Amino acid sequence: MPTRLPVYLEAGAKRVFAVAPRWPGWCRSAKTEDAALESLLAYLPRYAAALGTAVDRPPTVRDVSEFDIVQRVAGNATTDFGAPARPVAGDEAGFRAAEARRQLGILQICWVTFDRAAAAAHGAELRKGPRGGGRDVDAIVAHVLDADAAYLSKLGGKLRRDSAAAVDERMQAVRDAIVDTAAARVRGEAPPRQPRSGSLWPVPYLVRRSAWHALDHAWEIEDRRLD
Numbered sequence: 001m002p003t004r005l006p007v008y009l010e011a012g013a014k015r016v017f018a019v020a021p022r023w024p025g026w027c028r029s030a031k032t033e034d035a036a037l038e039s040l041l042a043y044l045p046r047y048a049a050a051l052g053t054a055v056d057r058p059p060t061v062r063d064v065s066e067f068d069i070v071q072r073v074a075g076n077a078t079t080d081f082g083a084p085a086r087p088v089a090g091d092e093a094g095f096r097a098a099e100a101r102r103q104l105g106i107l108q109i110c111w112v113t114f115d116r117a118a119a120a121a122h123g124a125e126l127r128k129g130p131r132g133g134g135r136d137v138d139a140i141v142a143h144v145l146d147a148d149a150a151y152l153s154k155l156g157g158k159l160r161r162d163s164a165a166a167v168d169e170r171m172q173a174v175r176d177a178i179v180d181t182a183a184a185r186v187r188g189e190a191p192p193r194q195p196r197s198g199s200l201w202p203v204p205y206l207v208r209r210s211a212w213h214a215l216d217h218a219w220e221i222e223d224r225r226l227d
Helices: 033-042 044-051 077-081 097-120 137-155 167-186 203-224
Strands: 005-011 016-019 027-030 067-074
Touching (some): 005 033, 027 203, 033 067, 097 167, 137 167
Parallel strands (some): 005 067
């Protein structure tokens, strides 16, 4: 019998996320569990295209019956707002070194996918609508940069801010700090700082969250382009 693909479900009051934990960025949401799983399946070709040939390919899944729901976690207001907000059992244990390298590599590919979508749409008009509040490409890029800077803080990293640096330079600095801090934590090193509020995010959750955010906005830009 073929091996089924592990997924978990994060359910809030209004929204459910279906997440493939070994494949950062492959994460979709809908109003119900069944619809979230259908969306996850529907996005597999797009996710595989985003990864390209730089890493091992995600498994072939032809039907939602091939998903193995390994966990269900209760979401919160952030879940209902539209972001996967909860670590799952096993995240606190962290990664083994090889899996950390693999998943951080996928995260970096998701960042590149976002960058390419933003660059390709530079100067293009985006369709207005409820998603993103009608933000243009520059505003989406600024939003993703701010989010990753916040994720870095929750990871325990620190970064000297240079307001005079170009956006792409600040973006790269944040990403480098995320990778370096995550790798250090996988090696068992203490993070440079504690977050201002709450506890540190587990490294696996941070990787999934940032990868999802990058791809979600890359696909938003692609879907909203009017040209």
